[in-house]
Amino acid sequence: MGQTVYVDLFFMINFSMDFLCFFLTSQILGSKLKVLRTVLAAVLGGIYANLSLFLDVGGIWALVIDISVCALMCLVAFGKNGSLTVHIPVYIAVSMTLGGFMTALFALLNRADLPLEGAQSDGISAWALVILAVISAGLTLAGGRFFRRKSAKKYAKVRIHMYGRQKTLDAFCDSGNLLRDPISGKICVLANSRSLGEMIPRSIGELTENADMTKLCDMDADIAKRVRLIPAKTAFGDGMLVAVRADKIVVGDGNSEREVDALLALCDSGKFGEGCDALLPSELLI
Numbered sequence: 415m416g417q418t419v420y421v422d423l424f425f426m427i428n429f430s431m432d433f434l435c436f437f438l439t440s441q442i443l444g445s446k447l448k449v450l451r452t453v454l455a456a457v458l459g460g461i462y463a464n465l466s467l468f469l470d471v472g473g474i475w476a477l478v479i480d481i482s483v484c485a486l487m488c489l490v491a492f493g494k495n496g497s498l499t500v501h502i503p504v505y506i507a508v509s510m511t512l513g514g515f516m517t518a519l520f521a522l523l524n525r526a527d528l529p530l531e532g533a534q535s536d537g538i539s540a541w542a543l544v545i546l547a548v549i550s551a552g553l554t555l556a557g558g559r560f561f562r563r564k565s566a567k568k569y570a571k572v573r574i575h576m577y578g579r580q581k582t583l584d585a586f587c588d589s590g591n592l593l594r595d596p597i598s599g600k601i602c603v604l605a606n607s608r609s610l611g612e613m614i615p616r617s618i619g620e621l622t623e624n625a626d627m628t629k630l631c632d633m634d635a636d637i638a639k640r641v642r643l644i645p646a647k648t649a650f651g652d653g654m655l656v657a658v659r660a661d662k663i664v665v666g667d668g669n670s671e672r673e674v675d676a677l678l679a680l681c682d683s684g685k686f687g688e689g690c691d692a693l694l695p696s697e698l699l700i
Contacts, residue, residue: 424464426460431512445697456487458487459487484509488505572694575661577661585603586690588696592695596645601677603693604679605693607680621633622682642656663676
């Protein structure tokens, strides 16, 4: 005996759950959520959920397809940037946790013989589904923020490699550092240009100090191709920061270290939090 599935209702349920998972992921990671991109990603998830009803695929290939679709949805929702490798596993973990909470709560409510009948879909009323989703979302968000606080570091080391030289800076971890290259979407590590010394070519140093963007036209081509201009908003107003593409940036917390795909944004405003020479987005340590 077959089972009747209303594709419009099935689409809306999956669309809503996917949108909620993207929202929770952005809240846990401190990422900016763009509504239009998120809606498009959730639509993609709803369409895939309906198509999966007709796919005769099982085993490892089903898992590969599911993960690939999740990665594509994250790419649509959050854009292509250096932190996408963080967003994908967190989104998958949030989806699994949210689904687990909803299943557990539904089982508990069933055991309590509460009135869950009514405008039903798959054995649960629409209102009960909303209530379960809200409660589960709250539990997922609380758990995600708890583990984020437990794993958060206040300080880190940033080792920068460029032009055959390397420099290690003390970095202050700041979840409020949301600087990104508007073109590539890469995260920016903010560094005091003076602390980098001769590693930074003089022409880039002058560009940073004088904020004269016309100097880009006179810059050596090999140096200029490393330069990016990053829009920045601060409490003192809006402006542009000069960022460079280093040969390699390695981030460590004292126990381990890893290379990150990020740009080096420069400023000459002195030290950052508690005397550090760099400001590091916290998500680079997750």
